[in-house]
Amino acid sequence: MATSKFSPSRRSAVPRFQVMDIVGDVEAMKAQDYDVISLGAGEPSGGAPAAVNREAARLHNADVPIFNYTPSLGTRKLREAIAGHYRRWYDLEIGYESVAVTTGSSGAFVASFLAAFDVGDRVGLARPGYPAYRNILRALDVDVVDLPAGVESNFRFDVNRLAECHAQQPLDGLILASPNNPTGTMVPREDMRQLAIWCAENGVRLISDEIYHGITFGEDRGTSAWEYDRNAIVISSFSKYWGMPGWRLGWMLMPEDLAPAVSGLAGSISLCPPAAGQYAAIAAFTDDAYAEADAEVAEFARTRQLVLDNVERLEWRNAAPADGAFYYYAQPSKKILNHYGNTVAYAADMLQRAHVAVIPGVDFDGVEGDQFIRISFAAGYEAVARAIERIVEFNATID
Secondary structure, three states: OOOOOOOOOHHHOOOOOHHHHHHHHHHHHHHOOOOOEEOOOOOOOOOOOHHHHHHHHHHHOOOOOOOOOOOOOOOHHHHHHHHHHHHHHHOOOOOHHHEEEEOHHHHHHHHHHHHHOOOOOEEEEEEOOOHHHHHHHHHOOOEEEEEEOOHHHOOOOOHHHHHHHHHHOOOOEEEEEOOOOOOOOOOOHHHHHHHHHHHHHOOOEEEEEOOOOOOEOOOOOOOOHHHOOOOOEEEEEOOOOOOOHHHOOEEEEOOOOOHHHHHHHHHHHOOOOOHHHHHHHHHHHOHHHHHHHHHHHHHHHHHHHHHHHOHHHHOEEOOOOOOEOOEEEEEEOHHHHHHHOOHHHHHHHHHHHHOEEOEEHHHOOOOOHHHOEEEEHHHOHHHHHHHHHHHHHHHOOOO
16 A cells, blocks of 8 residues: 555644643543542633523524624624624723624634734744633744744733844734733733824734723723724633633724725634624623623632632742733742653642642643743632632642
8 A cells, every 4th residue: 555645734734732631631630530620721610600601501492593604704693792892891882893703702713813913923922821812823924023922021921022022023913812812910000001003103913802891800800902902803702701602703803905805814714603692792892791701710819819828838030920811820949840850740749649730830831841841720719719728739749
């Protein structure tokens, strides 16, 4: 038999997302009846607001065409509801025509990157940061420029450092996440204003990932890039604040010049976002749903404080400011790192011996990530409390 000349494309050679591998390991251990506590995936445990679930149930029992295609950019009613959300939270007037509903925020990333960047363009990413940005861009043959934002800068990135990087390596785009995954760190309002204006003045397309807006632990729910520049692309989602990750519904605010391109791409990439979810998701913008989501945020805040109160016992240091989202990103003590060499080995041993899943930072930072871990406290207060005691006991066994 002749040797096959077929092989995967060069562009598909992206690293595996260790978070999802660890989720698989957790499921396998649970199938063997191990009592595993997962502080891995960024997945809210509360589920969708009751109003959304009720509407979904009603629609499934009603004589409506919820399983038919919708327009490629989403139903007009949902797009109008999302525009109303921006009036409610940000005091912004946005026409529904500027809103594109997508298959999760991931669909928005793919469509926006395709619409905004050509092969060989240069896009800046803060490091540490969400790995899917890097992987999608590289698969599209867009050059990724690292913008270090680690311990030395308190995990923040400002306009002065952006200007310095641009002078050395001119950028075509900048992806900015606030709150950030994995750190939870937020861009202060004045810094966001300066960054957005600088990008507009220097021809750098800003993509603002705002999917964790609302899950914040101060008075500011998050600053939208569209408060300062509508040349920016804004991406958000129902997955985090509303606790609907498996519904696979996100959205994008499209700059006027990109709207035709996004519309054309959406019709070819996904045809339309999940139809049934679109009809039900309108209920996410009711007063009751907002109140329920805010109650979940208050519970995240309580769990976050539990983690902060136990950091010394956990033997973690050099932590990022956990301003929002539901993550804590920190460096284990010298004792732990000297013993294991890196957090990949530390996390693997913890899972096997203590039955607690944490995420090594290599997904988020290819330079220093093997010295950091990320935990998600979205699992809930009781689960996190139990996990902390297991981790403390496990760390005590390390010489």
